[in-house]
Amino acid sequence: MYNRFISLACLAALAAVVGAAPAAADSKNGKKIYDAKCSMCHAKDGKGNAAMAKMFQLPSGALSLVSTEAQALPAGDFTKITQDGKGKMPAFKDKLQDTDFTDISAYVRAMAKTSAKPAESPTAKAYAAKCASCHGKNGKGNAALAKGLQIEPASLDLTAPSTAAKNDAELTAVMLKGSGKMPAYEGKLSAPEIADLIRYTQSLAAPKPEAKPAAAQ
Numbered sequence: 001m002y003n004r005f006i007s008l009a010c011l012a013a014l015a016a017v018v019g020a021a022p023a024a025a026d027s028k029n030g031k032k033i034y035d036a037k038c039s040m041c042h043a044k045d046g047k048g049n050a051a052m053a054k055m056f057q058l059p060s061g062a063l064s065l066v067s068t069e070a071q072a073l074p075a076g077d078f079t080k081i082t083q084d085g086k087g088k089m090p091a092f093k094d095k096l097q098d099t100d101f102t103d104i105s106a107y108v109r110a111m112a113k114t115s116a117k118p119a120e121s122p123t124a125k126a127y128a129a130k131c132a133s134c135h136g137k138n139g140k141g142n143a144a145l146a147k148g149l150q151i152e153p154a155s156l157d158l159t160a161p162s163t164a165a166k167n168d169a170e171l172t173a174v175m176l177k178g179s180g181k182m183p184a185y186e187g188k189l190s191a192p193e194i195a196d197l198i199r200y201t202q203s204l205a206a207p208k209p210e211a212k213p214a215a216a217q
């Protein structure tokens with residue numbers, strides 16, 4: 001009788017613990033299901049399987065679930081898309097249990113947090129080290145420095161239409177020979193490095209391929 005009381009008490013305590021956090025998602029279960037059912041398309045790290053995106057004829061970032069755009073998706077929409085599918089994305093409504101969807105969503109959010117700071121490419125690093133002091137980290141120009149150099153802030157803006165209007169040869173010439181207060185990089189940077197840096201500055205100017213249209217921001 002006494003023993004039975006103990007085990008009942010234990011059960012009650014256990015139920016209290018389990019029941020105490022009904023909303024807490026089980027990220028471990030989320031990982032198990034994600035790895036088995038989602039990773040072939042969305043990649044193990046959530047960044048999207050590039051080969052799969054190509055096959056679906058989607059932009060390479062389209063399958064990322066950890067991009068800023070994908071993370072802007074409200075949790076309810078994440079679950080709804082996972083349940084009902086979307087375009088080439090299969091529906092999982094009948095294949096998983098209700099709680100699984102919350103668990104996957106929690107797991108993907110956790111992955112997004114750890115990958116929030118993507119490893120910088122060598123070109124991004126070179127830009128940050130050699131160009132950002134004048135042109136700004138975002139390419140829009142360092143206003144304080146323009147004042148110091150007594151030049152128009154706009155002349156440091158590499159995202160301006162006036163820069164976009166120039167072709168690669170013209171921009172390469174500025175980088176090689178310098179122009180005004182812009183230093184010459186001939187002999188300091190290789191031709192491929194210059195080409196990469198120009199492409200990088202152009203990417204700062206261009207809207208991100210996976211970004212929503214400006215009107216939606």
Ligand code: HEC
Nearest residue numbers: 037038041056069070078081082086087088089090092104
């Ligand atoms: C066969 C490949 C495939 C599998 C497997 C797959 N997906 Fe997808 N998923 C896609 C494609 C393709 C898209 C893009 C759909 C579109 O926008 O047309 C997508 C889009 C999504 C989106 C919307 C992202 C956004 O930013 O709008 C979510 C959320 C998502 N998938 C979650 C999952 C989850 C969770 C699983 C596993 C349970 C999963 N997917 C399994 C192919 C897949």
Ligand code: HEC
Nearest residue numbers: 130131134155156162163166171174179180181182183197
């Ligand atoms: C000391 C400040 C300074 C640094 C460092 C600097 N720039 Fe410049 N850059 C300028 C200025 C000033 C101009 C505008 C020159 C002009 O108007 O004649 C300019 C112009 C340019 C242009 C031409 C823009 C146009 O529309 O004609 C490009 C491209 C460019 N810079 C890229 C770079 C890159 C890439 C780096 C790093 C490797 C870099 N700059 C480093 C000051 C700098």
